Amino acid sequence: MLYLVGLGLGDAKDITVKGLEAVRRCHRVYLEAYTSVLTVGKEALEEFYGKELILADREMVEQEADSLLKEADVCDVAFLVVGDPFGATTHSDLVLRAVKLGIPYKVIHNASIMNAVGCCGLQLYNFGETVSIVFWTDTWKPESFFDKIEKNRQNGMHTLCLLDIKMKEQSLENLMKGRKIYEPPRYMSVNQAAEQLLAIIQNRRLQGEKAEITEDTICVGLARVGAPDEKIVSGTLQQMSTVELGAPLHSLIVTGNMHPLELEMLKLFSVVDSSTFENNACQRIT
Amino acid sequence: MLYLVGLGLGDAKDITVKGLEAVRRCHRVYLEAYTSVLTVGKEALEEFYGKELILADREMVEQEADSLLKEADVCDVAFLVVGDPFGATTHSDLVLRAVKLGIPYKVIHNASIMNAVGCCGLQLYNFGETVSIVFWTDTWKPESFFDKIEKNRQNGMHTLCLLDIKMKEQSLENLMKGRKIYEPPRYMSVNQAAEQLLAIIQNRRLQGEKAEITEDTICVGLARVGAPDEKIVSGTLQQMSTVELGAPLHSLIVTGNMHPLELEMLKLFSVVDSSTFENNACQRIT
Incomplete structure (x- = not known):
C-alpha cells in the first residue's frame, strides 16, 4: 500500500x-x-x-x-x-x-494552506481562483497573476496568493558547468509579493490603465499558519510591503468584497486604525 | 484558553x-x-x-x-x-x-471538505467560488447556485457544490404549536443535487435560454471523503442522478476546463467508458 x-x-x-x-x-x-x-x-x-x-x-x-x-x-x-x-x-x-x-x-x-487561511476570518466560500506569485528576475517579470487577482476582485472575491519557493536553484555558472551545487533555498516574503504587486499597479498607471487593486486595497499577510508563532496582519497593500512577519512560509490575501463579520475578524489583525480600515474595505452587499 | x-x-x-x-x-x-x-x-x-x-x-x-x-x-x-x-x-x-x-x-x-476534494485529482487552483445547493421545497426553488456554477464554468473553473444538511427541522405542525420535536436529520445526496441541477437546465431550455452546463457536463460525486469507505465517481451530470454513493456526507463537483493530468485522474473514478468521457470533458489549454 x-x-x-x-x-x-x-x-x-x-x-x-x-x-x-x-x-x-x-x-x-x-x-x-x-x-x-x-x-x-x-x-x-x-x-x-x-x-x-x-x-x-x-x-x-x-x-x-x-x-x-x-x-x-x-x-x-x-x-x-x-x-x-x-x-x-x-x-x-x-x-x-x-x-x-x-x-x-x-x-x-x-x-492545507488552501483551507487554513480561513483562520484570518475571510470565508473560504468567498475566494476566487488561487494564484501563485513568482520571483521576478531582471529579465522575467510576468504579470499574469495580477490579472487573475483583478478578475477575482471584479467579481467581489478574495484571492489567496501562494508565494514562490526556490529550492535547489543553481547559479548560472554552476548550471553551465553542470555542477550540482545549489544556492540556499529562497522563500518569497509578503513584503516582496506586495512590492511586485505595487510595481505592476504603477506600471499600469503609467500606461494609463486603471486597475481595481490600488495601494489602499485591504490585504492580509500570513506567516507560518498553524504554527505556534503564526502571524497574521491586515492592512493596505502599501503596508504589506513593510510589515515584519519573520521566517517562512508566507502567504498574501487580496480581499474582494467583505461581509461585516469578515471585516470584524480582520480588524483583530489590523496594523492600521479602524477608520482607515473601514474606508478602504469593500463591503459585501448581502 | x-x-x-x-x-x-x-x-x-x-x-x-x-x-x-x-x-x-x-x-x-x-x-x-x-x-x-x-x-x-x-x-x-x-x-x-x-x-x-x-x-x-x-x-x-x-x-x-x-x-x-x-x-x-x-x-x-x-x-x-x-x-x-x-x-x-x-x-x-x-x-x-x-x-x-x-x-x-x-x-x-x-x-476540510474545501481542500480534501483535491483527492479526485482536480487541482484546487482551478476551482472558482464554492456554492451550496439547498433542498428545494414545493414552494421554494432557488436557482442562484446554478448561476454561480455557470459563471465558474464560463471562466474555465471547477465548482465545488456543498450539499444541504437539515438538522433539527420542525414539522409545520410542531413549529406552530411551539413543540420542540424535531424531524430526523436529512442530508442531500449527489443524486438529489444532480436532479435539481437537471431541472434547472430543463427549465432554462424551455425558456429558450442556453446554459453552459448540460446533461453531459462531466461531474464528480464524492461521499464520505477521508473515511475508509470513501467513494468517488466521475461521469456526466445525468449519470450523477443515478449513481449509488451510500451514506452521507456527499459533495458534487461540476468541472470546468481540465488539464490532461486532471482528466487522467478522473478516469480512475469513471462510471462511463473513456471515449464518452473524453468527448464530454473540456480540455484546458495550457
Whole structure:
C-alpha cells in the first residue's frame, strides 16, 4: 500500500493520529521536500515518528518514481507531504503511476494552506481562483497573476496568493558547468509579493490603465499558519510591503468584497486604525 | 484558553496529535453538531479521547455562547468542529466573542471538505467560488447556485457544490404549536443535487435560454471523503442522478476546463467508458 500522508502546516504533532499510525507501520517513509516546509526539520520528524525518513526531491519523485514505489504492492510505503497531499501541489502523477503498477493507495488528509487561511476570518466560500506569485528576475517579470487577482476582485472575491519557493536553484555558472551545487533555498516574503504587486499597479498607471487593486486595497499577510508563532496582519497593500512577519512560509490575501463579520475578524489583525480600515474595505452587499 | 479544534473528515483518529493533546487537557469539551458529521458518533469520539463531550447545537453556540466560554480565561475549553474550524462553516462569531471577553484562543487546523476534494485529482487552483445547493421545497426553488456554477464554468473553473444538511427541522405542525420535536436529520445526496441541477437546465431550455452546463457536463460525486469507505465517481451530470454513493456526507463537483493530468485522474473514478468521457470533458489549454 502507498500511503500519501498530509503533515499539516506547523510541526511534527500536526500529523493526524491515523497518519502517525500509518507512518509507524511503513517499511519506507519518504518526505517530499521541494514544494513546502514545516517549521521543524527532518530530524524533529524522525524523532517524533521513530522512523528514518528519506528526503524526496523533485528529481527523485519525477524521475525515480519506480524506485520510490518499489515493492509497495507487498509492503507499506509512505509519502509524506507538508499540508495535504492534494493541496497546493497535487501528487497525481505519483498516484497514477502507482495505479498503473497495480499498487493500491490511500490518502490521509490534513490541513492545507488552501483551507487554513480561513483562520484570518475571510470565508473560504468567498475566494476566487488561487494564484501563485513568482520571483521576478531582471529579465522575467510576468504579470499574469495580477490579472487573475483583478478578475477575482471584479467579481467581489478574495484571492489567496501562494508565494514562490526556490529550492535547489543553481547559479548560472554552476548550471553551465553542470555542477550540482545549489544556492540556499529562497522563500518569497509578503513584503516582496506586495512590492511586485505595487510595481505592476504603477506600471499600469503609467500606461494609463486603471486597475481595481490600488495601494489602499485591504490585504492580509500570513506567516507560518498553524504554527505556534503564526502571524497574521491586515492592512493596505502599501503596508504589506513593510510589515515584519519573520521566517517562512508566507502567504498574501487580496480581499474582494467583505461581509461585516469578515471585516470584524480582520480588524483583530489590523496594523492600521479602524477608520482607515473601514474606508478602504469593500463591503459585501448581502 | 479556547481551543478550536478541527476533527478532519473521517473518524475519531483523524484528529491531529496536537488536537488530541489539547482535548485531553481541557476541562470542558464541546462538539459542534449542526453543520457537519463524522462517520462515527459522539460515543466513539468520547471513548477515543477519554473525555465526555457536550453536544453544541446552533441554538447553544449562537444564544448561549457566554456559558460555553465560561471561565475559559482561567481554564481550558475545547470546541470541536468536523473538518476545519474555518472551513465550510467558519466560527468567527465564537472567536470574536472570546476576544471581547479577553479569552485567548488557538486554532488547531485539520482537513476540510474545501481542500480534501483535491483527492479526485482536480487541482484546487482551478476551482472558482464554492456554492451550496439547498433542498428545494414545493414552494421554494432557488436557482442562484446554478448561476454561480455557470459563471465558474464560463471562466474555465471547477465548482465545488456543498450539499444541504437539515438538522433539527420542525414539522409545520410542531413549529406552530411551539413543540420542540424535531424531524430526523436529512442530508442531500449527489443524486438529489444532480436532479435539481437537471431541472434547472430543463427549465432554462424551455425558456429558450442556453446554459453552459448540460446533461453531459462531466461531474464528480464524492461521499464520505477521508473515511475508509470513501467513494468517488466521475461521469456526466445525468449519470450523477443515478449513481449509488451510500451514506452521507456527499459533495458534487461540476468541472470546468481540465488539464490532461486532471482528466487522467478522473478516469480512475469513471462510471462511463473513456471515449464518452473524453468527448464530454473540456480540455484546458495550457
